[in-house]
Amino acid sequence: MITINNKKDCTGCHACSNICPKSCISMDSDSEGFWYPVVDYNECIKCGLCIKVCPIINKKTVKNEPKAFACTNKDDAVRMESSSGGIFTLLAEEVIDSGGVVFGAGFDGDFNVIHSSADKKEELEKFRGSKYVQSKIGDEYKKAKEYLNKGVKVLFSGTPCQIGGLKSYLGREYDNLLCIDNICHGVPSPRIWRKYVDYREKIAGAKTKNINFRWKDAGWSGYSLAFYFENGKEYRETVGNDPYMKAYLKNICLRPSCYECEFKTLNRQSDLTLGDFWGVNSILPNFDDNKGTSLVFVNSKVGEAFFNKISDKMNKTEVDINRAVVYNSSAIKSSAYNPKRGKFFEDSEKLSFDKLVSKYCADSIIVKVKRILRKILKP
Ligand SMILES: Cc1cc2nc3c(=O)[nH]c(=O)nc-3n(C[C@H](O)[C@H](O)[C@H](O)COP(=O)(O)OP(=O)(O)OC[C@H]3O[C@@H](n4cnc5c(N)ncnc54)[C@H](O)[C@@H]3O)c2cc1C
Ligand code: SF4
Ligand code: SF4
Ligand code: SF4
Incomplete structure (x- = not known):
């Protein structure tokens, strides 16, 4: 065992x-x-x-020739609610329109992140937007298999290792399965996320009503983490200043497997890969309107067929995949281990969230000076 x-x-x-x-x-x-x-x-x-x-014990190698595209959903409202270009929603709607079922990551009633399924378009909202915390799969692989065996079309979305786990669990190919993974920086600890939600609720003096990890009203590149509370209060802070996102991006609270990830490759098990096209303003400056552009890898024939089905609902341009990943190394390279990680977790029981992050994730002098200069030089 x-x-x-x-x-x-x-x-x-x-x-x-x-x-x-x-x-x-x-x-x-x-x-x-x-x-x-x-x-x-x-x-x-x-x-x-x-x-x-176990996909780690039984390593699977895949050989494919992915194509890469810059894409945006033509529906700006959906794009603004999505993390990058809103391509996930187009694919999910296509599957539901053909009688299928979609699996993805959403919040439970206490804002823990869990996988579940949806067979109606109105339910897709729960999956929209990235949640930067590990999502619990629970029994969802079993449920997906039941649908697949009944001949129902299934879209399963998750991190690359979750897609690796699903494929390994299924043990064979299914014609009615579409797998979508994401470019993955890594997943933070659900316990640290819980601590953060509790901390925010204590300050607001109320329970959380909703959370948006990628609030884009001030622009896609300078997105914020936003909390909405039951007493009407709101909290919003940019990715560079929010303590939870700081800890995430300093790689101090990632799962141990994320520092040596075996799923970061251009030869993926998924049919399609979705990410933020961070280099779009350099590679395709005319494409960038700062509302969010997706970088999409089309990895397989199944992926290509679905991608073509949604083509008329998006703006898209093919790009050189090797050039695109220069701006998005998370596609192929693991996040660097933070040597303070052990101490951070040790202290996480004792210190309040703000004290924990100030102690272990303080910005360097260079970053602080750059921030001040940006403020001064801002037109
Ligand atoms: C943990 C994590 C790390 C990421 N790291 C990077 C990165 O380093 N670089 C990059 O370019 N892109 C990264 N992404 C992907 C990016 O944030 C967008 O999710 C992606 O571009 C799809 O955007 P969209 O606008 O098409 O759709 P959206 O509506 O934003 O995407 C929603 C999709 O993400 C899935 N999802 C949301 N949260 C999770 C979760 N916790 N676990 C598994 N699946 C989830 C949903 O099931 C759904 O399929 C990451 C996503 C996650 C979840
Ligand atoms: S699958 Fe369950 S029953 Fe079988 S060896 Fe593993 S733990 Fe034991
Ligand atoms: S959870 Fe996944 S990776 Fe971990 S032991 Fe089980 S099958 Fe292997
Ligand atoms: S970095 Fe790798 S191991 Fe970590 S969540 Fe992403 S795919 Fe899984």
Whole structure:
């Protein structure tokens, strides 16, 4: 049965817990707040299926020739609600229009991030927008398989390791499956995210009503994290100043597997990959209106067929993939390990959120000077 000797060798994908015929694997949080499989040895029948489906133990190599595109959804309202160019919504609507079901990451009632499914367009809102925290798969691979076996079209979206886990769990190809992954910086700890939500609610004196990780009204490139509270209060702070996003982008609270990610490659298991086209203002300056442009990799024939189906609903231009990833190294390179990570997690129990982040994620003098200069020089 599955045993984790080194935490970096488990992405928390849930393939092992979904396959177990005795349901004797629970995914439990460790002290940092990341899920790992824990086997109930009294129930285990030693069938070995959990080892057989683990995508880290059974590495899969794929060889494809992806094409890359700069894309924007022609519907500006959807684009503004989405993280980059709003391409996920177009694909999801296409699948639902053909009677299919969409799996993705959304908030539960307490703003924890979980995977679930939707078979109506009105429900897609819950998946729209990136949530920068690890999403819990739960039993969703099992549910996706049930739909696939009934011949229902399934769109499954997730991080590259979640798509790797799904493919491994399914164990065979399905004609009715479309897999979408994202360019992935890494996933922060759900426990640190919980601490942050609690901290914001304490300051606001109310429960959270909604959260937007990518509030773009002041522009896509200078996006903010926004909280809306039940008492009408709001909190908004730019990505460079919000303490949670600071901790995320300083790589201090990522899952151990994210520092040596095996899924960062241009030869992906997904059919389509979505990301922010951060280099668009240099590569295609006329395309950039600062409302968000997606970088889309078309990885497979299935992906190409779906991409062509939504073509008339988006603006798109093909780009050289190698040039595009120069501006988006997360596509192919793991985030650098932060040497203060261990101490950060140790102190995370004791310190309040603001004190924790000021202690471990303070900006360097250079960054501070640059920020002051930007303010002074701003026209
Ligand atoms: C954890 C994470 C890290 C990312 N890192 C990068 C990066 O470094 N560089 C880059 O260019 N792009 C990154 N992205 C992708 C980017 O933020 C957009 O999600 C992507 O461009 C799709 O945008 P969209 O406008 O088409 O659709 P949107 O509506 O913004 O996308 C929503 C899609 O994201 C999925 N999703 C949301 N949150 C999660 C989650 N926690 N786990 C799994 N799936 C999720 C939803 O299921 C849905 O499929 C990251 C996304 C996530 C979730
Ligand atoms: S060996 Fe079989 S029964 Fe035991 S934990 Fe793994 S999948 Fe479950
Ligand atoms: S199948 Fe996924 S969750 Fe289970 S041990 Fe392997 S990587 Fe971890
Ligand atoms: S960086 Fe790699 S291991 Fe971490 S969430 Fe993304 S795909 Fe998974």
